[in-house]
Each structure stands twice: as C-alpha cells, then as structure tokens.
C-alpha cells in the first residue's frame with residue numbers, strides 16, 4: 001500500500017480532529033438526553049415493604065428502626081434515599097470500603113439497594129434542640 005506523505009497525513013489528522021469537535025458539539029445535547037434516559041433505569045424505584053423484609057439482615061447493627069445498635073454503625077433512619085443508595089452502590093463497587101459493609105453490600109442487587117434505601121429513608125425522625 002502506498003504511503004501518504006507526512007504533510008497530508010497531518011492534514012487528515014487535523015481534519016479528523018475538527019470533525020470530531022463538530023460532531024461532539026452537535027451531538028452534545030442529544031448525548032446528554034441519551035445518558036439521562038440510559039442512566040434512569042439503573043435507579044430502580046424502591047419499595048418500602050420489600051425493603052423492610054430485606055432490612056432484617058441489617059438490624060443487628062443499624063436496628064429495624066434505623067438507629068445504630070453498635071458504636072461504629074451510623075443511624076440510617078430518615079437519611080436521604082439518594083445518599084443511602086449511593087453509599088450501598090459505592091460499598092458494592094469498591095469506591096467506598098469498609099470491612100463489614102463491603103461484604104454486606106457485595107451480593108445486593110440494584111433492586112435490593114433501592115428497596116433498602118426506600119425503607120430506611122421512610123423512617124420518620126425528629127430532631128431536638130442542638131446544644132448551645
């Protein structure tokens with residue numbers, strides 16, 4: 001195969017780059033929409049009742065009422081559903097590590113995480129006066 005001279009190869013590369021910039025620019029909005037739609041099914045809607053059943057395995061440390069039963073464990077009651085789900089996803093994928101929670105979260109399915117997050121987030125909490 002005949003080789004292109006260096007100058008035309010450079011020109012081709014530059015044109016290619018420019019085309020990519022234009023293509024990306026045009027498709028940015030479309031890509032954003034596709035990403036948003038594509039990501040949405042990953043955030044399964046949580047079911048509080050199913051979550052209560054699944055939370056039985058968490059109660060030794062977090063309590064069925066979402067208040068911690070051991071000093072190292074945080075309260076989960078009334079915590080933001082999004083935060084709970086993200087924490088569990090992070091333990092599962094290794095972005096957040098803890099010797100207990102990494103093991104607890106490893107077998108959880110997306111639906112389990114959504115249900116557990118919905119359950120603990122749904123526990124009402126009341127807050128008293130902060131110390132002065």
Ligand code: HEC
Pocket residue numbers: 054055057058059060061062072073074075076084085087088097098100101104116
């Ligand atoms: C053997 C005790 C134990 C069990 C069982 C357990 N956890 Fe945990 N959990 C912990 C500890 C300890 C931490 C704090 C870990 C850290 O420092 O990252 C924690 C942290 C968390 C966090 C992060 C909270 C925050 O405020 O950042 C979530 C969410 C969580 N657990 C959910 C669960 C769920 C849901 C289950 C049941 C499927 C469960 N845990 C079972 C001990 C436990």
